[in-house]
Amino acid sequence: MAHITVGSECWPFTGGQSAFEVEAASVREVIAALDVRFPGLGDFVDRKMAFAIDGEIHQDAWFSPVGSSSEVYLIPKIGGG
Amino acid sequence: MxxxxxxxxxxxxxxxxxxxxxxxxxxxxxxxxxTYGADYNMPGQLVGRILRSPHAHARIVSIDASRARALPGVKAVVTSADFPDLASEMHDGGEAASNLRDLSLNVMARGKVLYDGHAVAAVAAVSAAVAEEALSRIKVIYETLPHVIDVEPAMSPDAPVLHDYMFTEGLETPPTVASNIAKRHKNVRGDVDAAFAAADVIVEDRYTTQAVHQGYIEPQACVAAWAEDGRCEVWSSSQGQFMVRTYCAKILGLEISDIRVTPAEIGGGFGGKTTVYLEPIALALSRASGHPVKMVMTREDVFRATGPTSGAVMHVKLGALSDGTITAATVELKFQAGAFPGSPVGAACMTALACYDIANFTIVGWDVVTNTPKTAAYRAPGAPIAAFAVESAVDDLARKLGMDPIALREKNAVRDGTKASYGPTFQNIGYVETLAAIRDSDHYKSPLKPNQGRGVAVGFWFNIxxxxxxxxxxxxxxxxxxxxxxxxxxxxxxxxxxxxxxxxxxxxxxxxxxxxxxxxxxxxxxxxxxxxxxxxxxxxxxxxxxxxxxxxxxxxxxxxxxxxxxxxxxxxxxxxxxxxxxxxxxxxxxxxxxxxxxxxxxxxxxxxxxQGAGPGFGVHLCDLEVDPETGHTSIVRYTAAQDVGRAIHPSYVEGQIQGGVAQGVGWALNEAYIFDRDGRMENAGFLDYRMPVASDLPMLDTIMIEVPNPRHPFGAKGVGEVPIVPPLAAVANAMRGAIGVRMSSLPLSPPAVLAALDGKGG
Known part of the structure; x- marks a missing residue:
């Protein structure tokens, strides 16, 4: 199970819950799993959040792999100047 | 593959x-x-000019362009009526999603003007003189409204509200009343109250910065041509031709396939050219006139109507044990967004403590709309502002602990395996190596002269x-x-x-x-x-x-x-x-x-x-000298060390570092948007908006640390943004050393320095 941690941006969907585990092998599967557990969160995450998978940031990358014990932080998408 | x-x-x-x-x-x-944007020309092209609001906040009662249209040589006049009235919709086009309604309203005001300089109409004419005359013939009747410029007054419950449809996002209880607070960001770890209670040493202060502009040399410029078959071409100076294509298509209701955008040589962007201002208007004028239309901003246009970065009010409190372990932090950041939501406060919250391994903290950020130009990205958006506050506080903490400022930072530094304040676990970072490079530099060991001070500050950026x-x-x-x-x-x-x-x-x-x-x-x-x-x-x-x-x-x-x-x-x-x-x-x-x-x-x-861009860290060391009679500050020596992954072309990397330092020094010492009581910008030109020139700076020394990013074939990491993060605080910390007074408001201009010296003497 991948360990998912979300910040305050996602709390309106999770009721304030920050950490949970999902069965998923890719970013896309994480998004789908989140949407099943917290309706609407998947779409929100897909549009607004980046995935830090085991310390490496993946942005707009549905097929990035997620390991069975990966640490996944959802952080706002990052731009720059 | x-x-x-x-x-x-x-x-x-x-x-x-x-x-x-x-x-x-x-x-x-x-x-x-x-060939820069303004160097493009086409046969039969017209000159486009924009009529801008003289008010910071007003309702547009009516626009009468009949006298302008009647002027010989005027080929087209456009207003918001010539653009689709877009619904609120987030759309990917630049680096992050933008609200198309806000983007369109910023290009051309509809119903209300929200800042001095907001576009309300545009003309295309056979010459600049005719276009200027035409602008003077457009009669706009405004109903002026109360305005608000600074961030804290804009957050007040009795502030004039810019958007009556805007309700604060990110609160536990959704608000029922519209306000200027677009969003609250919050990041919490551990038990911050308990940690402060157990701390041996606590420092805290309030910090302010002013809106500053990216200051690119080349103003925005474009040529747009709308052909008879509906296909369009745009030549413009921007940071992304595909961004220009997408945003023009959305703002004008076109198919993407109908627009071809050719990028011109660009005379600086620094984030400020990651959105559109002129291109959709030039296209609308070309469509209306049947001619290519060329538009070039003046410097005044650039200041009044293109994105600066935020002015901010911040509060930082740090707690530490007597051995220098930082155990607690609270950071509150209030950022001006300008006329529409989207200040860089979110990134500021994520970067504020990114250099430190702290077990307990609360970071809160507020994105606040104000009657100022919509902010645009500026190198490491938000991070220099937050770093100014945090690094000033860390400097004060070092003084209170009696510790060397680099030793304090080394003791609390993030390393490979540290969980970053914004969540993920760091890998392949070169931060402690960068700290060591400054600690071991000749510069750090060199003596100071009278009226001189030395400041250290660090900075972080994600890179993407x-x-x-x-x-x-x-x-x-x-x-x-x-x-x-x-x-x-x-x-x-x-x-x-x-x-x-x-x-x-x-x-x-x-x-x-x-x-x-x-x-x-x-x-x-x-x-x-x-x-x-x-x-x-x-x-x-x-x-x-x-x-x-x-x-x-x-x-x-x-x-x-x-x-x-x-x-x-x-x-x-x-x-x-x-x-x-x-x-x-x-x-x-x-x-x-x-x-x-x-x-x-x-x-x-x-x-x-x-994917897998490696984050970057920088450590800066600044020596400055203050003239106690005039308050004038001279940067006398500056060394910047940065983890660059692998320098592909070292001279360019050094140039990026030096450029970031130069911009940061200007931000620290002189730059600021100044508004009059009616909300009009008073210093919309380089004579009054003081940026550093070559003669203001010494040779800026650089040290490149190469900790390769394994995800890049040659180990490269992004290098363009980190170097603007530490300078604001490095300068402020050097000022603290030079005059013995903590100056917590930027810019540290001569009058402010004199006032600080007077306060010290009194």
């Missing part, structure tokens, strides 16, 4: 990367041959990857053209040519880097976020590897050996089949000369969405 593409181009010895060849754009730029396309075309003489979709704002053409040359094994002079228009190269996310050398460079290397695979396959056929018996070394194919020792190596030029007979032109394109 072949095996060759699946693994990084492992290079035992580098021949091109890390060297300092002459920049490919240098001669054109120093001779005036380079993203979507990029690169193509490599081999000519019949073996030379190569490298085409990418990213405007070159910081030397990326040189980097692209060098990485292609390194991979192909040819001299860099044999590689010509080009930037394609939207119809000639695949989509590329704009140039920004320190992503181009990392992400587009990755595409270039992979395209070169595809070319090499093609060349090996052709050589194998010519030699009648298996592909496994052909290797590519130093720009030529070599046969390693022991049964055919007579086969002599074939150079790229030799293979290219036979390309027609061996399968046709040699060319490859790669598209990718690069």
């Amino acid at each position: 072949s095996e060759t593409l699946d693994k990084p181009a492992a290079q035992a010895t580098l021949n091109v990367v890390g060297t300092r060849p002459i920049r490919p754009d240098g001669a054109d730029k120093v001779t005036g041959r380079a 990857g993203g979507e990029s396309t690169a193509a490599i075309h081999i000519s019949e003489d073996g030379s190569a053209a490298v085409v990418t979709g990213n405007p070159d704002i910081g030397g990326s053409r040189a980097s692209m040519a060098m990485m292609a040359a390194e991979t192909l094994g040819v001299p860099v002079e044999r590689v010509r880097p080009m930037i394609g228009d939207t119809a000639s190269i695949g989509y590329s996310m704009l140039t920004g976020g320190s992503r181009t050398t990392f992400a587009t460079g990755m595409a270039v290397v992979q395209a070169a590897e595809k070319v090499i695979l093609d060349l090996r396959q052709r050589a194998a056929k010519l030699w009648e050996v298996s592909l496994d018996h052909v290797v590519w070394r130093m720009g030529q194919a070599e046969c390693i089949d022991p049964a055919k020792p007579e086969k002599k190596p074939m150079t790229l030029a030799a293979l290219a000369a036979q390309s027609g007979r061996t399968g046709g032109p040699i060319s490859a394109q790669v598209t990718l969405n690069a």
Whole structure:
């Protein structure tokens, strides 16, 4: 199970819950799993959040792999100047 | 995808990367041959001009352009009525999603003007003089409204509300009343109250910064042509031709396929050219007039109507044990967003404590709309502002603890394996090495003179990857053209040519880097976020590897050996089949000369969405001297160390670091938007908005630390944004050392320094 941690941006969907585990092998599967557990969160995450998978940031990358014990932080998408 | 593409181009010895060849754009730029946005012209083109609001906040009662339209030589007048009234919709187009309604309303006001300089109408005429006369003939009746400029008054419950449909996001209880607070960000770890209660030493202060502009030399400029068949062309200076195409299509209700955008040479962007201002208007004027329309901003336009970055009010409190372990932190950041939501406060919250391993903290950020120009990205958006506050507080903490400021930072530094304050676990970072480089520098050990002070500050930026396309075309003489979709704002053409040359094994002079228009190269996310050398460079290397695979396959056929018996070394194919020792190596030029007979032109394109950009850290050391009689400050010595992954072209990397320092020093010492009581900008020009010039600065020394990013073929990390993060605080901390007073409001201008000295004396 991948360990998912979300910040305050996602709390309106999770009721304030920050950490949970999902069965998923890719970013896309994480998004789908989140949407099943917290309706609407998947779409929100897909549009607004980046995935830090085991310390490496993946942005707009549905097929990035997620390991069975990966640490996944959802952080706002990052731009720059 | 072949095996060759699946693994990084492992290079035992580098021949091109890390060297300092002459920049490919240098001669054109120093001779005036380079073609910037304002250098484009078309037959029959008209001159476009914009009528801008003189009010900070007002309702548009009516616009009467009849007298302007009647003026001979005026070919078109447009207002918001000539643009679709877009619904609120987030759309990817730049680096992050933008609200198309806000984007459109910022390009041309509809119903209300929200800041001094907001566009309300535009004309196209046969000359600049006629266009200016036409603007004076447009009668706009305004109903002025109360306005609010500064962030804290804008947060007040009795503040004039800019958008009656805006309700604060991010609160536990959704508000029922509209306000200027667009969003609250919050990041919490541990038990901060308990940690402060147990702390041996606590420091806290309130910090303020003013809105500052990116200050690019070249104002926005474009030419737009709307053809009779509905197809459009745009030539403009921006950080992304695809961004311009997408936003123009959305704002005007066009198909993307109807717009072709050609990027001009760009005279600086720094994040400020990651959105559109002129292009949709020029297109609308061209559609209405039937002529190409050229528009060039004045410097006043640039200041009044294009994005600065936020002014801010911040509060920082730090708690530490007597051994220097920082155990608790609270950070509150209030950022001006300008007329529409979207200040960089979210990134500021994520970067504020990113250099520190702290067990307990609360970070809160507020995104607040104000009657000022909509903020735009500016190098490491938000991070320098937050770093000014946090690094000032860390400096005060070091003084209170009696610790060396670098030793305090080393004690609390993040390392590989540390969980970053914004969540993920750091890997392959070079922060402690960068701290050590400054600690061990001659500069840090050198003595100071009277009235001088020394400041240390650190900074962090994420860096990003993203979507990029690169193509490599081999000519019949073996030379190569490298085409990418990213405007070159910081030397990326040189980097692209060098990485292609390194991979192909040819001299860099044999590689010509080009930037394609939207119809000639695949989509590329704009140039920004320190992503181009990392992400587009990755595409270039992979395209070169595809070319090499093609060349090996052709050589194998010519030699009648298996592909496994052909290797590519130093720009030529070599046969390693022991049964055919007579086969002599074939150079790229030799293979290219036979390309027609061996399968046709040699060319490859790669598209990718690069992930795994490595974050960057910088440590800056500033010495300054204060004239106690005038309050004037001189930067007398400055050294900046940065983890750059791998410097592809070291001179460019040094230039990026020096440029960031120069901009940061200006931000610290002099720059500020100044508004009068009616909310009008009073210093919309470089005479009154004081940026540093070369004579204001000493030689800025740089130290490049190379901790490679394993996700890039050569180890590159983004380098363009980190160097603007520490200077604000480095200067402020040096000022604290020089005058013995903590100045917590920027800019540290001579009057402010004198006031601080007077306060100290009193």
